[in-house]
Amino acid sequence: MQFICLKISIILIGLFFIFSSKSQAQGFGGVTISFSPSTIERGQSTRLTWSSTTFFAQCNIGGIGIDPISNIQSRGSVTLSPTSNVEAFIICNNDFNTFASASLTVTEPTNSVSVTSSFSPSTVNVGQSSTFRWSSTGATNCSSTGALSISGVSGTRTITPSSDDNVSVTVTCSGNGNSGTSTSTLTVVPALPTIRFFPLQTGPGVIAVSFITTNATSCTSEGSDVGTSGTLTAFGFAGAVIPFSLTCTGPGGSTTDTIFIFVSGGGTFDININSSSQINSATSLQATTEVNVMDIVESSNYQSLLMDINNDGVKDLMGVDLLTQRLYILVNSSNGQQALSKVVEGISDINQLNSVSVSIDGDIVVTTTTQH
Structure with a gap:
């Protein structure tokens, strides 16, 4: 009896070692999977092989960096060229739901060449500049094709495109029998609008500035459409700084520019003139003539004076053109509108004015040392 028990024990121990060694080689449930070779350089190939002890098992392979291999036979192989490490696994559906896995190590090629390149900025307008940069590792020389x-x-290289065609550069570097390439593209869009200002008059009164643009399809000033060329006007007195601002838009984007005009005078300013107004609150001053730039600004030799003629809280302008000996009275309303309200001939000096007032019927009354 002891001999029988001993014999049974020996048989069980033997079966244990046989089963143990078999499962280590095959994986759980009698399936194996392996890479040959198990270490490759990037760009090389390896053979993935699998086998199941169940001949009619249906197997699925995953983790190989591409679409899973599904419903394959219990034995087979496939050639792969991964670019990074792989942890592959196989599951076979039979009585045991068998499973196994295998690892592949992918290393960088010996003496490999890598190349990088870029444009900064990557998008420019025509006429703007971009810097092209390239670098490499493992290379002994580099060349390029393209722009x-x-x-x-x-x-580095600097490029300033003269047209709105995109620019591409391909860099090829080589060394130790290996090579690498990199291609970069610079996006070029039409040129931004440009704005040029030309001051027409800088004497007191209505200040005029002309403008021309390029690469613009529309321009606005203070929210109003002014076209792509023309004249801007503003009311200004001697010594003031008047800003003219434009925003122009075109295929390449928008540009905003501002010019500041110093209003020159010549003569005496801010003379204290006795002003009285008899206009009542129910009557408003009516301008009789629209402002004409050329009528008002005939010379840069001016004397000017600011005063609130009609007591509306807004200063009005009186300017004497010393060459034509004319007095111009411009009324400036609170909403920003200007109008030429009166012209007095024969005024050679602003000191000739005694008083300026508004009558009950809205007429501007000017008294001078010589009555007109």
């Missing part, structure tokens, strides 16, 4: 010519294994 730029380069030399050396790294460096």
